[in-house]
Amino acid sequence: MNSDSESPPRTPAPVIGVAAADLDRAAAIILAGGLVAIPTETVYGLAADATNPAAVAKIFTAKGRPSFNPLICHVSGLAMAETLADFSPLARALASRFWPGPLTLVLPRKSSCPVADLATAGLPSIALRSPKHVAALGLIARVGRPLAAPSANPSETLSPTTAQHVAHNLASKIDLILDGGACEAGLESTIVAPGETGAVMLRPGALARAEIEQLTGPLTAPDDASRVLAPGMLRRHYAPRARLRLNALDVTPGEAFLGFGPPPEGVSPSLNLSIRGDLEEAAANLFAMLRALDETHVEIAVAPIPGAGLGEGINDRLKRAGALA
Ligand code: TXA
Numbered sequence: 001m002n003s004d005s006e007s008p009p010r011t012p013a014p015v016i017g018v019a020a021a022d023l024d025r026a027a028a029i030i031l032a033g034g035l036v037a038i039p040t041e042t043v044y045g046l047a048a049d050a051t052n053p054a055a056v057a058k059i060f061t062a063k064g065r066p067s068f069n070p071l072i073c074h075v076s077g078l079a080m081a082e083t084l085a086d087f088s089p090l091a092r093a094l095a096s097r098f099w100p101g102p103l104t105l106v107l108p109r110k111s112s113c114p115v116a117d118l119a120t121a122g123l124p125s126i127a128l129r130s131p132k133h134v135a136a137l138g139l140i141a142r143v144g145r146p147l148a149a150p151s152a153n154p155s156e157t158l159s160p161t162t163a164q165h166v167a168h169n170l171a172s173k174i175d176l177i178l179d180g181g182a183c184e185a186g187l188e189s190t191i192v193a194p195g196e197t198g199a200v201m202l203r204p205g206a207l208a209r210a211e212i213e214q215l216t217g218p219l220t221a222p223d224d225a226s227r228v229l230a231p232g233m234l235r236r237h238y239a240p241r242a243r244l245r246l247n248a249l250d251v252t253p254g255e256a257f258l259g260f261g262p263p264p265e266g267v268s269p270s271l272n273l274s275i276r277g278d279l280e281e282a283a284a285n286l287f288a289m290l291r292a293l294d295e296t297h298v299e300i301a302v303a304p305i306p307g308a309g310l311g312e313g314i315n316d317r318l319k320r321a322g323a324l325a
């Protein structure tokens with residue numbers, strides 16, 4: 001026991017599957033105010049009943065997350081979302097086109113929105129997405145309420161893409177882990193704030209910019225005000241302990257090399273995000289591979305990753321992971 005303020009050790013959360021009976025068990029825990037780690041198509045989320053302030057507070061404690069950082073609320077679809085936020089025609093078009101899927105919309109919160117203020121950090125806006133994962137959707141349907149769920153990792157560390165990652169870092173702080181296998185995308189959702197005409201890109205992610213721009217026109221960068229409103233934009237975030245050297249074309253002794261595509265002459269990568277140079281495959285591997293190399297090395301050289309498509313989100317995460325503390 002280290003200090004009086006520390007909560008007593010808890011039994012590690014059981015890791016169960018995603019069959020109907022498992023989802024029933026998870027729903028009961030959520031409705032009782034507990035925390036359940038859930039698979040989504042992007043990364044694993046740490047879910048609680050978004051309308052229960054005490055349950056939402058437990059998320060911040062488990063993650064060690066600053067309370068000013070608002071959470072994404074996961075909904076079954078547009079109908080549930082429209083009870084929480086005001087949708088402009090553009091917002092509705094985006095949701096209709098990309099939900100369920102890896103697009104989070106930041107929208108004006110309705111005054112009747114039952115979501116706990118803590119989940120939205122007291123902001124007049126709310127971040128919403130409908131996840132494209134049968135277990136996540138099955139759980140939301142059972143609970144019948146939005147689920148507040150940040151990525152299921154301690155604050156500032158790598159996002160989990162398997163149930164084992166969650167178990168490793170959070171098991172003693174949460175109630176249950178649903179194992180739905182490895183996440184398909186492996187990168188968090190793209191976050192967009194649609195306005196009356198255009199839209200602001202708050203965080204690049206698993207949905208490529210070009211797809212969104214077909215509906216919104218060119219996405220603009222957040223101004224200083226919205227930067228404060230999206231602390232996921234914090235400079236150091238998603239970070240391993242190891243030092244990262246980006247755009248590396250060689251490897252120095254003692255460094256791990258995280259490759260992308262065919263390795264440079266004379267370099268044999270420790271791991272390769274995608275030997276075929278496929279950005280989707282690289283996104284899916286990113287966090288798991290950084291995590292694996294972080295176990296064995298204090299320096300990781302990372303091959304250049306093209307910036308197009310999902311490369312924008314991958315490079316964003318690498319830059320933040322590499323920023324000095
Ligand atoms: O793919 C994902 O988005 C995953 C899965 C679990 O859905 N979730 C996720 O959540 O990455 P989290 O909490 O790690 O990141 C949520 C981001 C944060 O950067 C937060 O600042 C931003 O969303 N956010 C939430 N509400 C916001 C709001 N009202 N305005 C601006 N940004 C907001």
Ligand code: MG
Nearest residue numbers: 150151152159
């Ligand atoms: Mg996160």
